Amino acid sequence: MNQPILRMALGALACLLLCTAAMAASPAATDEPEVPAAGTVRFADGRRNSGWLDFEFFREQRIFLPARVNGRDTMLLLDSGAEMSVLDSAFAESLGLARTRNVTAKGTGGTQDASFLPALNVEIGNLRLDGVAAAAVDLSGVSAMVGHALPVVLGNEVFAQATIEIDFAQRRIRFHDPASFRPPAGFRSLAATHGPEGIRRIPATLEGEGPLSFDFDLGNGSPVLVSAGHWRREGWLVGRRTAGAFGGGIGGMQEQRVTRVKSLELAGFRLRDLPATLLPAEVSNPGTSPAAGNLGLPVFRRFHLVVDYPRDRLLLRPAEDAARPFMHDRSGLYVLREDGALKVAYVVPESAAAQAGWQAGDLIETVNGTPVRALADPGAWRLGQAGTTVRLGMRDGSTRALVLADYL
Incomplete structure (x- = not known):
C-alpha cells in the first residue's frame, strides 16, 4: 500500500530574498462580522488573551517564539503555511514520542519521509493548546539553509483557534480569544478564504493584474513566490532580468530563478519593486485550483497585522517604517x-x-x-x-x- 502524501507549505521556506517597496493608502475602519461556532483557545487564569509576548524576528524574515512542548522548553517557528505542526525528528525522539504512522511529506523541494506523532501539548505564555496534531520530519537541511535551529514548527492549529495580533515594529505578538477580540481602529480587512490543506488564500493584484489568489505564508522568508503556471505564461518574462538562486525546504533544495515585480497591491495598499522567486514546478494538489503564488512574511512585516481566521480575514495597518528598504542577498x-x-x-x-x-x-x-x-x-x-x-x-x-x- 502506498504511503499517504502530507502536503506541507513548510516547503515554502526558501531563499533569503527581501525587497524595497513603497506604500500609499489611508487606513479605514472595518466592520465586525460574527464569530462562527468553532474551536476555542484556552488561557491560564481565566484571561481572554495572552498579553504581549516578545518574539525573535530572525533576519526580519521569520518569527521564533519561546514555548513549551510536552513540558520541554524550546523555540518554535510560527508558520501559517504549514498544514499541520512539525517537529524535527531528533527533537521528537528526545521527547520520547513514538511515531504512529509513516507518511510522505511534500514541499517545494520535493518529497521526504515523515511520520505522524501522538497529539502534543503546546504552551506559549499563558496560551494552552492541547491535542495538537503533528508530524516528525528531519528538518536539519531546512535548518541549515534558514540559518536557525528549527526544532518545532507550529502550523494551522493555532491560527484556526486564535486571533493573532503581530506588532512587527515592537517585535511582539498577542494571542486573543476570537469571541472577545475587537480590533482597534484604522485597519483594513482582507478576505482569507480556505485553500487546499487548510492553507488560507488572499486576493492581491500583481503588476495591475488581478485580483489573483495567493497563499498566505508567514513561514516563507521570501516576499513573493510566483507559481510556474503564472510566470511560464507566454510573454510574462519578456523584458525581465533574472538571476540564479538556491532554495526549497521540505524535500530538499534546488536551483531556482529570481526576478523582480513592479508592484503588489493588497487591501488597497501598494508595494513596489519586490524580489520574486520563480517556482520551478507546481506544488498544489491535482484537481485543485492553483494559486498565482505565495506571499511571505517580508510582505506582511510592513504592517501591524491581525490574523483572524475565525472570521476569515486578515486586518492590516501600515507600520511606521513600512517604506524602509529591506535587506537582500548581495554576496552571490x-x-x-x-x-x-x-x-x-x-x-x-x-x-x-x-x-x-x-x-x-x-x-x-x-x-x-x-x-x-x-x-x-x-x-x-x-x-x-x-x-x-x-x-x-x-x-x-x-x-x-x-x-x-x-x-x-
Whole structure:
C-alpha cells in the first residue's frame, strides 16, 4: 500500500530574498462580522488573551517564539503555511514520542519521509493548546539553509483557534480569544478564504493584474513566490532580468530563478519593486485550483497585522517604517551551516562571487576574523550593503575578500 502524501507549505521556506517597496493608502475602519461556532483557545487564569509576548524576528524574515512542548522548553517557528505542526525528528525522539504512522511529506523541494506523532501539548505564555496534531520530519537541511535551529514548527492549529495580533515594529505578538477580540481602529480587512490543506488564500493584484489568489505564508522568508503556471505564461518574462538562486525546504533544495515585480497591491495598499522567486514546478494538489503564488512574511512585516481566521480575514495597518528598504542577498553565495563552518551550496552565476572564482563546496570558517562557531547568525553578512568588503577565512587557511554587490 502506498504511503499517504502530507502536503506541507513548510516547503515554502526558501531563499533569503527581501525587497524595497513603497506604500500609499489611508487606513479605514472595518466592520465586525460574527464569530462562527468553532474551536476555542484556552488561557491560564481565566484571561481572554495572552498579553504581549516578545518574539525573535530572525533576519526580519521569520518569527521564533519561546514555548513549551510536552513540558520541554524550546523555540518554535510560527508558520501559517504549514498544514499541520512539525517537529524535527531528533527533537521528537528526545521527547520520547513514538511515531504512529509513516507518511510522505511534500514541499517545494520535493518529497521526504515523515511520520505522524501522538497529539502534543503546546504552551506559549499563558496560551494552552492541547491535542495538537503533528508530524516528525528531519528538518536539519531546512535548518541549515534558514540559518536557525528549527526544532518545532507550529502550523494551522493555532491560527484556526486564535486571533493573532503581530506588532512587527515592537517585535511582539498577542494571542486573543476570537469571541472577545475587537480590533482597534484604522485597519483594513482582507478576505482569507480556505485553500487546499487548510492553507488560507488572499486576493492581491500583481503588476495591475488581478485580483489573483495567493497563499498566505508567514513561514516563507521570501516576499513573493510566483507559481510556474503564472510566470511560464507566454510573454510574462519578456523584458525581465533574472538571476540564479538556491532554495526549497521540505524535500530538499534546488536551483531556482529570481526576478523582480513592479508592484503588489493588497487591501488597497501598494508595494513596489519586490524580489520574486520563480517556482520551478507546481506544488498544489491535482484537481485543485492553483494559486498565482505565495506571499511571505517580508510582505506582511510592513504592517501591524491581525490574523483572524475565525472570521476569515486578515486586518492590516501600515507600520511606521513600512517604506524602509529591506535587506537582500548581495554576496552571490548560498551557504549552509555545517560542522562549525559555512559550506557554499550554490554560487549565483551573475554575481561578483562567480567572477571571483567561488565554487560550490568551498568551506568558510571565519567571517571578518570571527569563527563561524561563535556567530549567532553566521549568514547575516550576506545581507549587508553594496560596497561592503567581507573577509572570509577559508578551511585551507587562505582569506578571501568579497565585495557585496547587487546582481539583480
